Amino acid sequence: MTNKSLQLGLQDLKLAARSLLRHRRRSALAVGIVAGGVIAFLLAGGFINWILVSMREATIHSQLGHVQITRPDYLSKGVADPYRYLLPEVSTQEAAIKQVKGLKTITPRLAFSGLISKDDATISFLGEGIDPVSEAPITDEISIVSGKDLTESPPDSVIVGQGLAASIGAKAGDRLVLLSTTRSGSLNAVEATVAGLFVTVSKPYDDSVLRAPIELARRLVGVSGATSWVVLLDETDETDAAVATLRRTLDPAQFEVTPWTALADFYNKTVELFSKQVGIVRLLIGMIVILSITNTLTMSVMERTNEIGTAMALGIARVGILRQFLFEGVLIGIVGGIGGSVVGWLLSVSISAVGIPMPPAPGMTEGYLGEIQLSLPLIQDSLTLAIFTTLLASLFPAWKASRMAIVDALRYQR
Numbered sequence: 571m572t573n574k575s576l577q578l579g580l581q582d583l584k585l586a587a588r589s590l591l592r593h594r595r596r597s598a599l600a601v602g603i604v605a606g607g608v609i610a611f612l613l614a615g616g617f618i619n620w621i622l623v624s625m626r627e628a629t630i631h632s633q634l635g636h637v638q639i640t641r642p643d644y645l646s647k648g649v650a651d652p653y654r655y656l657l658p659e660v661s662t663q664e665a666a667i668k669q670v671k672g673l674k675t676i677t678p679r680l681a682f683s684g685l686i687s688k689d690d691a692t693i694s695f696l697g698e699g700i701d702p703v704s705e706a707p708i709t710d711e712i713s714i715v716s717g718k719d720l721t722e723s724p725p726d727s728v729i730v731g732q733g734l735a736a737s738i739g740a741k742a743g744d745r746l747v748l749l750s751t752t753r754s755g756s757l758n759a760v761e762a763t764v765a766g767l768f769v770t771v772s773k774p775y776d777d778s779v780l781r782a783p784i785e786l787a788r789r790l791v792g793v794s795g796a797t798s799w800v801v802l803l804d805e806t807d808e809t810d811a812a813v814a815t816l817r818r819t820l821d822p823a824q825f826e827v828t829p830w831t832a833l834a835d836f837y838n839k840t841v842e843l844f845s846k847q848v849g850i851v852r853l854l855i856g857m858i859v860i861l862s863i864t865n866t867l868t869m870s871v872m873e874r875t876n877e878i879g880t881a882m883a884l885g886i887a888r889v890g891i892l893r894q895f896l897f898e899g900v901l902i903g904i905v906g907g908i909g910g911s912v913v914g915w916l917l918s919v920s921i922s923a924v925g926i927p928m929p930p931a932p933g934m935t936e937g938y939l940g941e942i943q944l945s946l947p948l949i950q951d952s953l954t955l956a957i958f959t960t961l962l963a964s965l966f967p968a969w970k971a972s973r974m975a976i977v978d979a980l981r982y983q984r
Contacts, residue, residue, distance in 0.1 A: 636806060676799055
């Protein structure tokens with residue numbers, strides 16, 4: 571851009587600012603409409619953002635961890651015969667795993683299944699054998715609603731999903747019989763005490779899963795080792811870097827490294843659904859802003875018809891008239907966008923401090939307080955929405971002003 575073009579642009583910007591200040595009431599109304607749209611977009615998007623972040627962390631810290639390490643093809647073929655894909659002890663790859671930046675913990679899991687019995691009631695279950703101590707940081711989003719966790723219980727204890735426990739009438743302190751098929755194909759059974767009942771964010775999980783100390787699970791199915799190693803990091807944003815490090819340091823022929831995003835099917839579908847909802851909110855707010863600002867600038871053009879005719883008679887090119895009204899629209903978008911972002915941020919902080927009462931989630935008995943969680947991309951999106959819609963809204967009024975006949979404009983309302 572040449573100095574002359576820059577000076578011309580600054581001159582048009584000053585003229586646009588003066589025109590807006592000269593019609594303060596109308597300009598304030600236009601800025602308020604844009605700011606209101608930005609505030610609505612930020613509050614709606616911030617609430618959805620909080621839901622998704624909360625769901626993400628609950629999914630990671632109740633079931634999946636950030637990264638799972640398995641044998642190749644275990645996730646696609648291991649359901650039928652999980653014991654063909656057993657991993658050794660974690661210590662065999664300790665040097666490679668310690669290269670992961672932000673590593674918080676890594677723990678083995680053994681997946682198994684079978685029948686659970688109490689008195690005359692018998693039902694199928696999915697089991698997870700875990701190391702209660704190393705697993706504790708990963709499962710801090712699992713809520714024990716009755717009884718105790720495995721870290722506070724004897725080695726022959728299990729914790730049972732609330733839905734699964736209800737299916738057989740089990741409660742904390744009851745004795746259960748676990749029946750499963752061993753690696754060799756024979757049947758084996760062990761007795762276990764229900765240490766506690768738990769709930770997570772996933773009701774289907776709570777309706778089918780029990781968790782046992784990994785040594786108890788190994789004794790039941792007659793194997794050693796684990797079906798997966800679960801990695802927890804300090805920050806979720808470090809997942810991609812951790813996956814890259816593990817894939818580089820572990821033998822791909824022996825180990826498959828999978829990020830949590832590839833395993834969280836329900837979360838991914840929820841993100842897709844909410845993204846569409848945010849898109850609809852963005853579209854509705856954009857349409858309201860465009861219609862309102864178009865109407866406001868069209869009225870401004872009509873009121874300033876004589877002024878436009880005089881300016882063109884003095885030698886202002888039509889493109890200059892067009893540019894001035896476009897600048898007015900952009901200025902409205904910038905001021906409204908920044909003002910709306912500031913007010914939206916203040917409201918989000920205030921609302922989050924008080925909390926939004928939310929009903930209990932499915933499978934839970936207690937409600938919780940929601941928040942408005944704004945992010946830099948969301949604020950940038952709101953500013954882009956404000957500027958783009960006001961620019962779009964100013965196109966027709968600006969074109970109409972620039973196409974006026976000079977004589978007709980000078981005679982207007984005379």
